[in-house]
Amino acid sequence: MKKISYAVIVSLLSMFFVFNHVSANDTKQYMVVKDAKIKVVGSKSKAMRMAKSSGGIVYEDTKMKAYGQKASWGIKTINASKAWSLNYNGSGIKVGVIDSGVDIRHPDLKIAGGKSFISGRSSYNDDNGHGTHVAGIIGAQSNKIGSVGVAPRAKIYALKALGKDGEGYISDIIEAVNWSVENHMDVINISLGSDDDSYPLKQAIMKATDAGIVVVASAGNEAGQVGYPAKYSNVIGVSALKSNTALASFSNRGSGVTVAAPGENIYSTVPGGYDSYDGTSMAAPFVAGTVALYKQATGLTGDKLVSLVTSSAVDIGARGKDSDFGYGRVNAPIKKLKRLPADQLNGENAVIKAESHSTYLKDRYTVETDYEYNYFPDPSQTRYKQTYADYSKAISVVEKVKDTKVRNALTTRLSAVKELYTRLDNYSVVYNYATKLKEYTELLEDVYYYGYVDDTTVKSYNQLGVLLDNNLIDKAYGPSNRDYFTDSYYDPAYEIYELIGYEIDDFLYE
Structure with a gap:
């Protein structure tokens, strides 16, 4: 299993340490994906056997990392307080935070719910700190203590997919995304990523965005190209600012950047207290919180909500969308917005x-x-x-x-x-037809190779003949499907029908 470690820059006593190591001792595991359901197994051979018996595609289950590094000047920069004065505070908006969990006892955080997707871990309490910091940027309460989030009245859901070391398997992240769809989140924040694309993750996120959920992800901290999932076209990829108009030196950049947000020296909640972190991990939740404000203000969902957020951004780089800032610095609602009729x-x-x-x-x-x-x-x-x-x-x-x-x-x-x-509907008709062909084919094959013809055999033979005469393969959508059904079901049925016909004749005319 290729393991991507938790990459973090910690600002402490004016010294910067980069922790980024690769462990060669990780055990590989694999996902068997079928109909958006995932089963994780420890060996490739077992995964392939499972795929053969039940149907599914096998993928290596790699790991993703948290993009975290080190008050919140960001609240002022994005004009969050102006939005609050308009009573836009995220009230009623559900935000899923896929991360290391959240400190469930923190006095500045009110968690609406959550779940752990890590095997053997039932609690979504944060044992790393990254998720608590991210959650605070989105929705720390406005209660005159500690910090305050962009959308202090939003409903925060702690979806624990990263462990104590800040690492998490893609399969756990996928399950968290699927949970978000099933539980009707409005926004998903993913402050983590990888250089490697993952088709199952891409499909899960597509399912979420198709359902009208806005997905926000951090661009990454290697001063290189945008990682995944931020790079997906249906995800808001977020780069990090070190000031109102300057990109942080560590921030990734590229076509995957949709908008930029404050990401350096960001003060927020951590387990048991507060601290300042740097990173695109900190920038993404500024955007997720802002999305919650626009969602509350307008009731919009999906692409229309994303378009509103990007069109409201303050253009601070090259004119139009650019690789450093995307459409610009994210900006909270600063005037009353029209809400569509119910x-x-x-x-x-x-x-x-x-x-x-x-x-x-x-x-x-x-x-x-x-x-x-x-x-x-x-x-x-x-x-x-x-x-x-x-x-x-x-x-x-x-x-x-x-x-x-x-x-x-x-x-x-x-x-x-x-x-x-x-x-x-047509596919269902062909599926049922192919299933019947297979049933009679297997029955007559058993008779042909191992048994004796009797009245039941004759009846099955005649029924198969009717099926072959009423060929429904053409109802299958597309030539590849028709070819597949013909080669795998119709032709074998026709072949056994021809082979056993002579024995049927002998039985009938004895």
């Missing part, structure tokens, strides 16, 4: 929920292949039923939108979702 918000949110299944459904139409196995999913699974329920609900909600232009636009978006569901 019917439009309800319609928008219902459509987003229906659309959230789209990525998942698209993946289901193509038979997935790894270097050793081919497999396809069962359309009767609970997830499919939920997609229909969410789609049906969205239709009824959109019908109630009074603004004709808005209603028509939402209906058009639902039409695209309907097309995916229609394809799924």
Whole structure:
């Protein structure tokens, strides 16, 4: 297992220490991913056997690191206090903090809930300090003690995916993202990352953003290129400022930077007290907190909320989006913003929920292949039923939108979702057809090679003949699927039908 250590710069007595080591003694582990569900096993051979028997793709489960380093001039810089004067304080907005946990007894933090995703660890209490510092930047309470966060009334959820050493497996981070979707977070903050891309993590984050969640991640602290997941196009990647207009020397930069935020000498909560840290880990929560303010102010979700945040940023670098500051320094709401009518918000949110299944459904139409196995999913699974329920609900909600232009636009978006569901219906038909072909093929193969023909065999033979005559393979979506179903199900069925036909004739005319 390649292990990426917790990289941290600690500012102490004017000395800087960089702790960044690679351990050669880590045990490798692997993820078997199927239908967004993950099983972690300790050996590749076991993972491959599991994938073969149950269906799934095997990935090495690498580790990610916390981007942390060392008051909060940032609150003033992003104009958070002006937002508070407008009663924008994050009230009611749910923010998932995927990190090392949060100090559950800290007097300046009010945690709404959380969960540990680390094997053998049930508590989400912080045993590292990084997560508590991040949580405080987002939502430390305005209570005249210690520090105050950007969105002091936001609901903070501590999602522990990093251990005491500041490291965490990607599989745990994925589970935390999935939990955020299932529990309807509005914003996810991920102040950690890796130089290596991870397809399962990318898919999990896509599922979150498809559901209207805004995902914010730190760019990294190596003074190099932006890491993952900040580099994903659907994530707000955040670089760190050392002053109002200057990039911190340690901050990563590149096309993955969406906005910049204060990230040097940031005062916030730590277990049992307060301290100042540096890092893009500190910059990201300034943005997550700001997203919460805009969410409260407008009710917007997803891309529209992201667009509002980026368009409100203060351009401080090269004109327009640049590789150091992205669209500029993040800026909190400084004037009252228009909130959409309730019917439009309800319609928008219902459509987003229906659309959230789209990525998942698209993946289901193509038979997935790894270097050793081919497999396809069962359309009767609970997830499919939920997609229909969410789609049906969205239709009824959109019908109630009074603004004709808005209603028509939402209906058009639902039409695209309907097309995916229609394809799924066809896929379900082909799946059931292929399952029956396989059932009769295996039964007749057993008779052909090991048994004797009897009346039951004749009945099965005739039923298989009817299935072969009523070929439904053409209903499969796309040529690759049709080829797969033909090669794997129809042709073997036809072959055994031809082979056993002679024995059937002998039995009937004895």
